[in-house]
Amino acid sequence: MSSVREKYKSLVDQFTSQVETSTLRQDSNEFQELLTTVIEGFLQLKTTVYSSLALFSKNESLEDLTTSSMDLLGIDYYLGLLVARKQAIQVKSPRDRSVLRLKFLQKSVQLLVQFLVSLQDYEILDTFLSKKLDGFESTYSPRLDDLYSQPNSSKDLSGAQLKRQQKIELYQLSKKVDEALDRLEKDKDSDDETLRQLKLCKLRQLSYKAFGEIEQILYEIELLTNFTSSPPPEHDENPSVSPEKSSSTDFTDKLETLNKPLLSKNGKILRNFTLTDSKSQLQKKVFGYGQYGPTMTVEEFLEKEFESGRVLQGGEEPEEDQDEDKEEWQDRETYKAREWDEFKEANPKGQGNTINRG
Missing domain, CATH: 1.25.40.540 (TAP42-like family)
Incomplete structure (x- = not known):
């Protein structure tokens, strides 16, 4: 014992x-x-x-x-x-x-x-x-x-005091x-x-x-x-695919999207991209490709991309395929050539601004 x-x-x-x-x-x-x-x-x-x-x-x-x-x-x-x-x-x-x-x-x-x-x-x-x-x-x-x-009644409010x-x-x-x-x-x-x-x-x-x-x-x-x-959270059947990269219009790292020029020669935006102010998304992308801050404008973003050499330039604006056999196209091209000849005859070289010349 x-x-x-x-x-x-x-x-x-x-x-x-x-x-x-x-x-x-x-x-x-x-x-x-x-x-x-x-x-x-x-x-x-x-x-x-x-x-x-x-x-x-x-x-x-x-x-x-x-x-x-x-x-x-x-x-x-x-x-x-x-x-x-x-x-x-x-x-x-x-x-x-x-x-x-x-x-x-x-x-x-x-x-x-x-x-x-x-x-x-x-x-x-x-x-x-x-x-x-x-x-x-x-x-x-x-x-x-x-x-x-x-209290016996649910309407009785004295329960807390009791x-x-x-x-x-x-x-x-x-x-x-x-x-x-x-x-x-x-x-x-x-x-x-x-x-x-x-x-x-x-x-x-x-x-x-x-x-x-x-x-x-x-x-x-x-x-x-x-x-x-509570019911368990549903899991994505294909978790390896990120929802952020599911659309070709998003700013993604897919090769087929990155190979398209971002700007034309004239500065026109040829490729859609999305700027986000979501703090959580930005934190996930810190120091990755194509990063931008939550308050960065499109102009600031492009300037940084130019500085880092990551903007693909020189892309030509898409032109419609022309059928050279069409008479309408040939007539238009002929008129354009005549207008240019007339302009050169009316404005010979050296006949520009002659201010302050004797």
């Missing part, structure tokens, strides 16, 4: 010194391996206490419970705290990780409620928490609404137990009755902490339930 109590004390000390106050990230391999080791230790101890030694029975009352074995009722409390910290870090999918995390949290709540039920069976649990426990719609799967009494009053009452009861525990620990009389009261106060203190832990875990369960119940 003494070895069982020593094992329990050793595991509690390990939880307090290595787990509860650990500076490790909870999603690190080292921390999760530590959790697994401590959980296995508590599970082995629980098997010994409840199965091998059968120290506790529902048919017993508080008077039947020995003082030396009272501490062991806290096994489920520490198991609940440990399981609440477990994470499936080996799973890569965030959604699958959340599903497993949800199961760990649900198991943690079951263990903490089991701890409260054990105290209630031995009439150690105070009246306030005992009523809360009896009010759970499903004892081992409580909901947030089960923790605090709410919850606040219950929280204040819970805090005051917890504070009284802490004060009683402090007095007993300072009491120099170490008779069996004082030691028994001391252990009862410690169990009641853990009961208030367990109730608070259940509330916090239920909040996280609610969030994870909403996340895991």
